Every structure is written in structure tokens, then in C-alpha cells.
Amino acid sequence: MMAGHGEDDLAVGGPARHIPVLLAEVLEALRPEIGQVMIDGTFGAGGYTKAILASGASVVAIDRDPDAIRDGRVLAAASEGRLTLVQAPFSSLDEHAEQVDGVVLDIGISSMQVDQAERGFSFRADGPLDMRMAQAGLSAADVVNRFKAADLTRIFGLLGEEKHAGRIARMIERRRAERPFERTTDLAKAVADLVGFPPREKIHPATRVFQALRIYVNDELGELARALVAAERALKPRGRLVVVTFHSLEDRIVKRFIADRSTDPAGSRHLPQRQAVVSTFDKLGGVVSASEAEISANPRARSAKLRAAVRTEAPPRAVDPALFGLPKLPDIRSSTEK
Template identity: 60%
Template sequence: MMTDLGGTEDPADGGPVRHIPVLLAPVTASLDLPPGSLIVDGTFGAGGYSAALLRRGYRVLGIDRDPSAIAGARALLDEHPALTLREGRFGDLEALLRQDGVETVDGIVLDIGVSSMQIDEAERGFSFQKDGPLDMRMSGSGPTAADVVNRLKVGDLARILNFLGEERQAGRIARAIEARRTERPFERTLDLAGLVARTIGRNPKDRIDPATRTFQALRIFVNDELGELVRALLAAERMLRPGGRLSVVTFHSLEDRIVKRFLRDRSEAASGSRHLPDVQHKAPTFESRNRPVVGEEGEIALNPRARSAKLRSATRTQAPAREGREAHAFADLPDLADLPAAGA
């Protein structure tokens, strides 16, 4: 489950190796669209997927919430007139596309999670291997991880660590954080990582760092990553033309579970209540593959991030998008917008 926040044995998880697109060949193969098709790369990052898609003759509209990712794409923009970039969240891809007058697209690809480029930069605060400000914001705006750690109630913090990090020692860690922050607030990544390690220790049978799950949970919460994923899937259902392709790469079980359930739900006919016979049955909106594609041994050896990557893909049917903008049920987590004020 833990790949993009792993330990020192994985260079892409905090070492000097720059971002390598995961499952690149399967992703491009899953799209299988004619040249000139318009593909949305909803998680542009370093542009690995976009560059490959442009070489295949597609038009690409890239989206990224990280301003540095957009700023770093100048060379690719100069080389490929068929590339357009927009700064924003991939959960808002429908609004971003409609701002450009785009009504439908031929394909959408999403690579969920933090990139190794962001982990490499200590000042971004994603890595527990390097000292930096406890930030973790992909967009650079809004509350930081330090705000969450220093201001949330201990029960809320424990739920975040337990659900988003699948941390079995969430209660112990949250109580230790609460006790320490009364003395001085957390400001640096290694300060928090050290407290977690002292609190729960290191399991010699567990290859990952003790702070991995805590940092993952905080990152997902600060950036509302699961909510963004749900909104993007619903937007893809509305924006893909019939025959359009959706390809999503996930890196841990929470993300994959959401994608799997969404595609399973949308690949099945939805029936009305037996108590309301006039309600029409709804046709499937996607045709989905049954099994995800995973990394092969050769790719994993070259790129450790591929170890837990899963690609799920589906083809849009002619059925209209289903009404409602429902989200998959999450645990009873606090709302980042309701974060208590400092000193409250």
C-alpha cells in the first residue's frame, strides 16, 4: 500500500531519482484512440504521460494544482503545440474544460498521489526522510499539515490517522502529539517523524518507516485527495464521449477501492425501487475491465513506485451520465474547512 512515502530503499520515495511515469506502456495502450484525439492528463506532474501521449499524435490538455509543475513545463509546451496546460484541481476538470469551451473529450488519464519530485523537495514538507517545514500542500494554499497536527482535537486526529493512513496505533500517536504540542507546536517534518518513531517504535518485520502511515494520512487529508478522486470520476462520466477511455493509476488501497467500486457500479445496470415501478432502469455508463494491470518485475526493478501501482481502465458507453453527484462514503472525518483557529 505504501509506495510514494516509503523508506530510503526506494529512491523514488525520497531519494534523488526524479519522477518516472508508472505503468506508462499499459496506460497509453489502454487509451487506444485515433491520432488527434483529445486526452486530459488530469495529474500532469512532470509531464511523463503527456509527453508519451503527444508522441502518439494526441492532443493533450494537462491539469495540475501545483504551480511549480505548470512552470516547469515550458520546454514541453514549446516542443508540442498540441499541449495545453491549466492550473487547477483534477476534481474540477469539468469546469476547467468548459472554461475552454470543451464539451466532451476522448480520454482521461489520472495518476493519483504525490510525485517523487514533490517528495524530493524538502521545503514542500512531504518527506519524513528530510527536514523541512511541515507543509504538504500540493497547491501551496490553505491549511498546512502543521495546522492540522497542532489544532485538531485528538479524537479527530486519531480518526484521520486510522482511516487515511490505516495506522493501527492511531490513538497512541494522536495522544502523543497532543501531549507534545502543549509544550511547543510542531513545525518541522523530522520533529513529527521522530515523535511517531519514539511512540510506536519500529517493527523489525515491517520494511516501512514508522512515520509512513502518519505522513500519508496527513497528506491525503490536507489535499482532500480522496474527495478530489471521487469528483474527478464523476466528472469523467459526464465529460467523456461515447467510446471515450478512462485510465486511472492508484498507489494504495483507499484510492484503488474508490476506483474499483465506481467502475463496478457504473458497469452494472442500476434498477429502480421495486416500490416505484415507474422508475426507469439505468444502463451502464462504462464498460470496465475486470482485473487491474500491475507493474511487471522489470519495471519495478527500475522504478520502485510501480510495486503497488494498479491501473484500472474503462470505456464510456452511450448511456447518459447518472444524475446526482454522490460521493463514496468515507469515515466520519473532520472537514478541513472547519479547522479550529490557532489557539482555540
């Protein structure tokens, strides 16, 4: 699972070309060297991994998408043993390597996933309403056809920031009683027919609904939060954490984690009851965005934000779930219609 793309760019238009976003900035923050071991937690098409290997470092590359692991075998074969591929969620990265020199995470969806209509991530080409990065578990069709309208409203509103969330959820509830939603273009058309195309809106009316479904189906925010904690455990002292996000919800999670870990939490509004402890990270600069030149060459970079931190010698700390400010979403076990 490798991002590199804003949701609005992936919903419509021509095939997405894989271009690693903020590559130079990632390498500057990560500083890979000969003999070091890095974790690429979101391998995707291997853009970051290739650059890290070129520096002489070794890489443990993780992706929960079996297609990404399959396609990465050619690169692994040419790496002279310096690339290890692992099919797993990146939240488990500390289970596959320890005392590493760097962790890089590129959050979101990959161009390869979008280009495959049969994966159901985009409505620019008709495909099954799927969206599962791991190709297993609850699908987007399951959510759309089985979840209560109130829960769909929360998903669309919180994860897609869709202002018509309630109207769209009620429309889905009415329509699926006649026939279920099974195809991407069917859902996209139903949403567009309901809310129309506002004259000042640059994206397709169904874009935010698709974004919300994808984030929910893959538990992307929860995965990110767990991955940050796993990185704290996996990194050696002076090891570097570099994260690229493409959405405000993701960036907020990373920002809060680094702020909490790089300052004394005593008196923190997130953890007011805790005693003073040593910081586990030192913040590395401020937020980094793509240059105008990169955005011109790759418009999908315009929403990208990079944040980085350096691991201290302090032991990993326990995590209060309130730290990340994750939105309260419907429980899969209790939200389906009977």
C-alpha cells in the first residue's frame, strides 16, 4: 500500500502513473547509508525502496496487498539479498525487524491499485465495489449494502467530510432495497444523480464517498496510529521516522504523535494524568510540502505533507488511545442491518 496520490486525482481521469512523491525530501530526512537497515512500511510499487537500495542500505519492505509483494519479487531478486519482502499490515512492522535505522511510511492508495478496475478503488472505470487492500475481509459493497443509514452517514461525514452524507446514506438505503450496489460506476452515478455537479466543485460528487469507504474498509487511520507506535518500538537510537500523508485526517494523527513523543507530556491535554517522562523522539524540522515544480510535474503531490522525527534512547512509552483523536466509527460487528 503506497500512496502518492490525492483522492480527487484518482477518482477520474486517465491511468495514474507511479511517481514517488517527495522522494528527494524523503531521502534527505531518512538519510540511508551503506550497511543500514530501513523499513519501507508501504512498499507499493517500490519507489522509495529502490532509492534506498541505491544508497547501499538494506530494506525490509512491507505491504498487505499480495499483488505488490508479487510484483516486487523482480526487485528483490536483483537486490543481492538487501531487500526482504513481507506481506503484512504495516501496523505490524516491528514484528518483522528491530533496531532499524529508519522507517518510512507513505499513507494511502497506490496507482497500481487504482489502475486495476477489478480492485474497485476508483469509479473512472467500472469494476466490483471492493476496495480491499489485503484482498480479504469486509468489502465496500458489504458496507454499502448492509450498514445502517445512520452508520453510513457517520462514515461519509467523518472520513470523507461529505456535507451531503445524510442524504446520500438515505438514498443508498432506499435504492439497495430494490437492488444492491455491486459496481463502482453504479454507486458513483447514484450519488451524482442525487447531489448533482456543483458549478464550483472540481471533483466528482462521489469522490468523498469513495474515499470514506476505502479508509473505513481498510481501517487506514487505525493502521496508521498503530504503525507509528510500532515504529517507536522498531527504531534504534538516532533512527529516523519519515511519514508522508495526503489527507488532513492522516496528517493530524502524525502531527499529534510526534508532538506528544517529542515533548514532556506532563500537563498535556491528551495525557494530563501522566508523570514527566523522557521524550522518545526529537522532532526533525517542520512539515514539508511539495515544491511548485514537483506539483507541476505530478499534480498528485499537491496535498502531500512530510513529517519526520529522530528516535532518542528512551524506551518506548505506553499509548493512551485518546492521543490520536481517531474519529468514532461504527463497529463492524454491530452496524449491519439485520
